[in-house]
Ligand SMILES: Cc1ncc(C[n+]2csc(CCOP(=O)(O)OP(=O)(O)O)c2C)c(N)n1
């Protein structure tokens with residue numbers, strides 16, 4: 213079999229149904245095999261970054277490994293932002309890149325780029341295949357590494373001659389990676405200590421992140437929280453881990469977290485971190501974070517333990533297994549006093565949802581939520597103020613219903629990620645909340661969405677600003693709005709030019725009809741250009757480097 | 767505090783680049799790095815000398831373990847080990863001082879490995895302190911050039927990493 217055929221055979225055996233990609237000279241042999249492989253659906257994007265984000269959105273929403281493909285040189289380098297995005301959020305992707313033929317490597321050959329060198333710090337691992345005999349092993353290892361332990365993106369760089377050479381195909385039944393053995397089961401002694409700490413605590417708090425989603429630990433989390441009456445705060449990545457309508461849910465913590473979530477962190481006596489990594493956007497000034505609390509830190513990645521915050525009871529393991537064990541070792545208990553204290557935090561502050569004749573982002577997001585209640589819906593966002601508003605106001609009840617770039621904060625992620633989400637979930641409603649800055653970063657993927665008839669519902673919070681940066685300039689740089697004003701074309705017209713539906717909403721009165729219309733269209737994407745108030749701020753706001761106590765509230 | 771850490775890695779292309787890139791990216795300083803084969807042709811050993819407190823060392827170790835091709839990481843601090851470094855020092859040695867230089871080398875059990883009309887090259891093995899001391903003494907004759915390998919180390923006794 214030729215290398216290219218071996219690759220596709222392996223992908224089939226890994227259960228790959230979709231590849232997001234873009235062809236070129238160095239992958240033409242692979243595309244030649246794809247031509248005769250009906251089992252694998254290839255989605256042609258319009259920029260390789262879109263392929264990586266689409267594979268990422270597919271992976272986040274389905275839990276499967278996302279696959280993307282690009283040619284050598286510029287094709288491969290265009291994947292970079294997508295890989296870095298997936299790496300920061302621990303998303304399993306296998307990226308296949310073509311490479312110049314092995315005799316040409318290192319000679320600055322046409323369309324040569326050292327993609328394994330370039331992606332070393334932004335992938336979990338990468339491979340340059342130098343012999344066709346190694347290919348089958350490498351593909352299997354790549355999928356295993358991408359999806360196991362703490363997941364992440366893996367690049368397989370395949371030179372053109374390796375794709376063309378033939379060898380006998382033997383499916384590698386076993387793979388052996390001597391240095392890679394993720395720890396899934398938590399240490400029993402540590403779990404017992406954690407159980408004791410939970411039983412002793414008077415003001416315990418669960419702080420949960422994306423790891424809970426990766427591990428599929430939501431049921432165990434709910435069981436633990438309810439059995440021991442522990443309130444839950446989640447990170448942005450942790451949206452959907454714990455039902456936000458649940459009385460124990462305090463919403464998101466951190467820079468734009470709820471007042472009461474942050475107050476609870478500052479006042480708890482036990483903080484149980486699960487699949488969360490004490491990111492600076494969450495902790496604020498890190499040495500002031502959860503000052504009164506003993507810390508239990510559950511994570512599958514040992515390197516996260518003690519990286520940003522010292523923990524008293526570290527537990528390395530898979531959240532689902534560890535929480536499962538923990539639940540067995542705790543007794544039922546309640547914390548009426550602590551719950552009451554939290555109620556006083558809630559009463560002390562209500563978000564500045566001021567009445568205004570103008571159309572506010574709040575109106576749009578709240579009405580979208582009211583119209584859908586998140587049912588059968590996956591919400592995707594771009595990056596900026598609109599993302600934070602969506603995180604604050606759109607409630608998620610189930611895992612894998614919130615898809616957003618957290619760690620890297622990649623503007624432009626939203627549209628291509630939505631494509632991946634819709635391809636992976638043809639029966640679900642996919643809503644994208646974007647901004648007028650973000651949408652233009654990958655607007656060309658409207659072509660892809662139209663070509664494949666994807667009924668994406670795209671709501672652009674058009675504030676004519678790079679709003680989040682403007683907010684910082686407003687609060688921290690004396691309102692010197694340097695280079696953040698945007699002069700945009702008419703977005704509805706842009707959408708229509710692509711073959712999508714384009715709607716414009718300028719007033720509160722027009723909103724409901726537009727949302728209804730957008731939700732009703734099933735055969736093509738709809739973009740709703742929402743002209744929202746220009747200078748709204750996301751609140752609360754913990755200025756960077758400040759303690760969670762120093763929230764700006766209005 | 768100084769730590770000598772030993773890293774067993776799969777003998778594959780780019781492993782060294784991965785280790786070096788990790789240190790650069792995470793802001794850890796490497797004082798020296800030596801790499802070479804082990805008794806198993808599939809495994810290489812990288813010996814690193816790094817500075818840092820316990821917390822940093824713990825992070826370094828964990829981050830190294832995250833590299834797929836890293837098999838084992840050991841810190842020799844607080845253990846019993848032998849460590850050696852090798853240096854080649856080319857020093858000015860015109861006839862007038864030649865025997866003096868040779869004598870100094872002798873005291874350090876350094877070997878003269880190359881002789882030329884105006885210079886000598888000595889090879890010395892030992893702990894970094896010993897090499898530093900020899901270097902110090904040879905300085906006054908004028909060191910033309912020198913190179914050091916970086917430290918390598920093994921645990922004492924029959925234990926292995
Ligand atoms: C690729 C990229 N470039 C720059 C930034 C920095 N940045 C963060 S938010 C933001 C503004 C986003 O503007 P928009 O999409 O209009 O959203 P808004 O904040 O106005 O809701 C910028 C420029 C980024 N996160 N990503």
Ligand SMILES: [Mg+2]
Pocket residue numbers: 596647648649673674675676677678679
């Ligand atoms: Mg904007």
